[in-house]
Amino acid sequence: MQLFHYPLCPHSRFVRLALGEAGLDVRLVEEKPWARRRDYLEVSPSGETPTLLERFGLAIPGAATIAEYLDETYGEAMGERRLLPSLPSERVEARRLVDWFGRKFHDEVSRWLVHEKVYKARMSAEEGGGGPDMAPIRAARYNVKAHLRYVGALARGRRWLAGDRMTFADLAAAAQLSVVDYLGEVPWAESAAAKDWYAKVKSRPSFRPLLAETQPGLPPPAHYADLDF
Amino acid sequence: MQLFHYPLCPHSRFVRLALGEAGLDVRLVEEKPWARRRDYLEVSPSGETPTLLERFGLAIPGAATIAEYLDETYGEAMGERRLLPSLPSERVEARRLVDWFGRKFHDEVSRWLVHEKVYKARMSAEEGGGGPDMAPIRAARYNVKAHLRYVGALARGRRWLAGDRMTFADLAAAAQLSVVDYLGEVPWAESAAAKDWYAKVKSRPSFRPLLAETQPGLPPPAHYADLDF
Numbered sequence: 001m002q003l004f005h006y007p008l009c010p011h012s013r014f015v016r017l018a019l020g021e022a023g024l025d026v027r028l029v030e031e032k033p034w035a036r037r038r039d040y041l042e043v044s045p046s047g048e049t050p051t052l053l054e055r056f057g058l059a060i061p062g063a064a065t066i067a068e069y070l071d072e073t074y075g076e077a078m079g080e081r082r083l084l085p086s087l088p089s090e091r092v093e094a095r096r097l098v099d100w101f102g103r104k105f106h107d108e109v110s111r112w113l114v115h116e117k118v119y120k121a122r123m124s125a126e127e128g129g130g131g132p133d134m135a136p137i138r139a140a141r142y143n144v145k146a147h148l149r150y151v152g153a154l155a156r157g158r159r160w161l162a163g164d165r166m167t168f169a170d171l172a173a174a175a176q177l178s179v180v181d182y183l184g185e186v187p188w189a190e191s192a193a194a195k196d197w198y199a200k201v202k203s204r205p206s207f208r209p210l211l212a213e214t215q216p217g218l219p220p221p222a223h224y225a226d227l228d229f
Numbered sequence: 230m231q232l233f234h235y236p237l238c239p240h241s242r243f244v245r246l247a248l249g250e251a252g253l254d255v256r257l258v259e260e261k262p263w264a265r266r267r268d269y270l271e272v273s274p275s276g277e278t279p280t281l282l283e284r285f286g287l288a289i290p291g292a293a294t295i296a297e298y299l300d301e302t303y304g305e306a307m308g309e310r311r312l313l314p315s316l317p318s319e320r321v322e323a324r325r326l327v328d329w330f331g332r333k334f335h336d337e338v339s340r341w342l343v344h345e346k347v348y349k350a351r352m353s354a355e356e357g358g359g360g361p362d363m364a365p366i367r368a369a370r371y372n373v374k375a376h377l378r379y380v381g382a383l384a385r386g387r388r389w390l391a392g393d394r395m396t397f398a399d400l401a402a403a404a405q406l407s408v409v410d411y412l413g414e415v416p417w418a419e420s421a422a423a424k425d426w427y428a429k430v431k432s433r434p435s436f437r438p439l440l441a442e443t444q445p446g447l448p449p450p451a452h453y454a455d456l457d458f
Contacts, residue, residue: 045325065321
C-alpha cells in the first residue's frame, strides 16, 4: 500500500495512526496538498491529502472514507482492537467525533495554523505563499480552548472519547491535536482530563513515527515528543 | 422518527431525500442552525442541522453519519434501491462524492449563499444578522461554475454520479444544488450533462416535498419546481 500524505497534514496523520493500529505496512509518499500536482489529481480529484493507494490499484481519497474502507476490509481481523464499534449507537458516536475533529476542529483551529505557519512558508509567491497572517492565527488560538475543554468533558465521562474502547474518534482527535501541538499551540493547562487522554493516545506504538519526525526549519517544542509532557 | 432540520439547509435536504428513498416516515421539526438552542445542543453538540432522532431515542447528528446509519439499519430491506453500493471501489466513490458535496461544495458555494441570502436575513443583530455581503456571494458564484462542470464530467461518463446506480452521492449533490437553485444561483447553461442529471434526480418522488416548499419573503425562481426546466 502507498499513502500520499503530508507530514503536518492532520488528516494524513489520522490515517497513519489508523494504519499503524491495524498493523498495515504502507509506503509513505510525500505530497504537497497545495501544489495540485496533475498526477495526484488523477487519484484524488480534490487535490487534498491523504489518499491511500491499495495494493490492487484502488485509490481511496479522504481520511474519513479511508477509515470506513479500512474497517470494512481489515476491521474484522482486528478483533477487540477494531476501531469502529459494533453497536449502532457507538458507531454513531465514533463517526460524529471523526466528523467533529476532521471538519469542525479543522475548520476552526488546525487548518488556519497549518496554512499560516507551515504551508505558506513552503508555497511559492504564485501559490499564495508568504508570511503568516495573524488574524486567523489569533482566531485559531481562541477556538482551540473551547475544543480542548470539550475533549476534557468527553474524557472525564468515558475511558476513550467515544466510549469504553479506543476508536477512530481518538485517532482523528489526536491527529488534529498533534499538529497543533507540534506548532506549540495547544494550551494544555486548559484541561487536565484532555491532557491525560492525549498522553494515553500519544503512548501508543502507532504514534511513535509521528513523534519522531521533524520539519526542516520548524522544530517542535521540547514537550512535543515527550510522553510525560 | 423525527428530523431536526432547516428547510434551506442543504445537509438537511440530503437526509430528507435519503429518508424518502428509503420509504421512511419522519416528523420534521424546524431548527434554526444559527440559534444554538440549548435543548438542541443536547442532541447535536455542534448545534448544526440536521439531527435524526430514532424511534427508540438515539440521536444521530450530521448528514453523512445519518446516511451511514440509514444504510446499516434499513439498507438491506431496500434491495436494489440501496443507496450505498456493495463493491468496495463503488463504496469509496460514493463516500468520496458525499464528502465532496457535503464539505467541499458546501465550503466553496452553498454555505456562503445560504448564510448571506437566507440566514443573515433571519438572524437578530446579536446573532450576526443583517444585509448580505457581496464578496462571499461573488466567490460562490465563481466557484459554482467549476463544480457544475465537474458534475457534468461525472454525469457524461456514468448513468449516476458514482456509477450505474443512484447512490447517496446523487442525493448529496442534488440537495446542495437544490438550495443554490432555490436562490437562483445555478448557471445551468455551464453544463447540459449536469442539467440532465439534475432533472433525473429532481423527478424522483422523494424530491417533491422539497420542491413544493417555499420560504416566506423569499420566493424561488420560476424554473425551480419545474421538472422540465
